[in-house]
Amino acid sequence: MDLIERALELEQRKMRSLSRSDRVLISREAKSLILDLNQIYKREKDQRIMDIMKRLTAIKRKVEKRLKGKL
Structure with missing residues (x-):
């Protein structure tokens, strides 16, 4: 899957x-x-996809926290 890569x-x-x-x-x-x-997870219910989403969410939060600055 290109998306997972x-x-x-x-x-x-x-x-x-x-x-x-x-x-x-x-x-x-x-x-x-x-x-x-x-969207893929909704169809396949694969736990590996959920784990990837969780890791990406953590990266996204870290980057956005840095963008917004310390509040």
Whole structure:
């Protein structure tokens, strides 16, 4: 599955010294991957897909927290 490969590739990316626009792109890409994987999960109920979605959500939250700054 190309979608799962893209998700695993996003997980492996270096997250150091990213510009603001890089963080926005990562956040958007993670969101779209999570939504697409969710559609597959609804049909197949595969626990591995759920685990990938959880890891992507953690990455997305981390990036968005950095974007918004410390509140």
